[in-house]
Amino acid sequence: QMQLVESGGGLVKPGESLRLSCAASGFTFRGHFMSWIRQAPGKGLEWLAYISFEGTLTYHADSVKGRFTISRDNGKNSLYLQMNSLRAEDTAVYYCAKAGTGWLDHWGQGVTVTVSS
Amino acid sequence: DVVMTQSPLSLSVTLGQPASISCRSSQSLVYTDGNIYLNWLQQRPGQPPKRLIYKVSDRESGVPDRFSGSGSATDFTLHISRVEAEDVGVYYCMQGTHWPWTFGQGTKVEIK
Numbered sequence: 225q226m227q228l229v230e231s232g233g234g235l236v237k238p239g240e241s242l243r244l245s246c247a248a249s250g251f252t253f254r255g256h257f258m259s260w261i262r263q264a265p266g267k268g269l270e271w272l273a274y275i276s277f278e279g280t281l282t283y284h285a286d287s288v289k290g291r292f293t294i295s296r297d298n299g300k301n302s303l304y305l306q307m308n309s310l311r312a313e314d315t316a317v318y319y320c321a322k323a324g325t326g327w328l329d330h331w332g333q334g335v336t337v338t339v340s341s
Numbered sequence: 342d343v344v345m346t347q348s349p350l351s352l353s354v355t356l357g358q359p360a361s362i363s364c365r366s367s368q369s370l371v372y373t374d375g376n377i378y379l380n381w382l383q384q385r386p387g388q389p390p391k392r393l394i395y396k397v398s399d400r401e402s403g404v405p406d407r408f409s410g411s412g413s414a415t416d417f418t419l420h421i422s423r424v425e426a427e428d429v430g431v432y433y434c435m436q437g438t439h440w441p442w443t444f445g446q447g448t449k450v451e452i453k
Contacts, residue, residue: 259442268433268444268445268446268447269382269390269433269435269444269447270444271435271441271442271443271444274442283440283441285441286441319389319390325374325376325378325437326372326376326378326380326395326396326436326437326438326442327378327380327392327395327396327435327437328380328382328390328392328435328437328442329392329395329401330392331389331390331391332389333389334389
């Protein structure tokens with residue numbers, strides 16, 4: 225059974241860093257693109273980043289470019305999101321999702337990140 | 342960025358009645374390979390989003406056939422033939438043709 229489990233969230237102060245992880249199981253992780261998406265409290269969905277099979281190709285949304293970095297370790301079946309210089313507006317539930325050409329077909333349960341002084 | 346505009350933003354439907362949600366994109370979603378990467382996702386209360394429809398009209402495995410998608414280029418519709426109680430939630434369209442991928446604002450569906 226395909227499963228994506230995010231971890232690493234929590235409460236941080238503005239300007240601090242956090243690294244989210246997403247553990248994948250039940251499918252051939254190295255054979256799929258992956259993405260991060262977030263949802264601010266009571267708001268809609270915002271796509272953040274995308275990474276190719278081997279991690280050689282990445283895309284980041286302008287809102288996080290230069291602050292957030294997506295990466296993966298196929299040997300550990302894990303996806304990561306390094307988040308630096310966090311701001312209050314980064315407060316959200318962060319989801320990892322299995323991606324394809326133009327779609328996101330399976331999502332994790334999400335992890336909460338709160339940025340507050 | 343491609344702007345995805347959904348309407349209505351809220352929908353109150355009687356059980357067993359049909360419902361439809363519209364999604365318009367600010368530019369054509371036809372990709373260079375000829376496909377249109379328009380998806381519909383359902384987010385039930387307290388749950389992560391779940392893909393219902395991809396490439397305009399392809400239904401995800403396990404999704405009831407009362408859900409269907411239609412449209413072309415810039416105008417798309419999610420149809421629910423007979424709304425059931427379990428369909429309550431927020432529905433999003435999402436385009437995966439152009440970077441960055443973008444979502445509609447969401448349409449909240451409730452039972453009347």
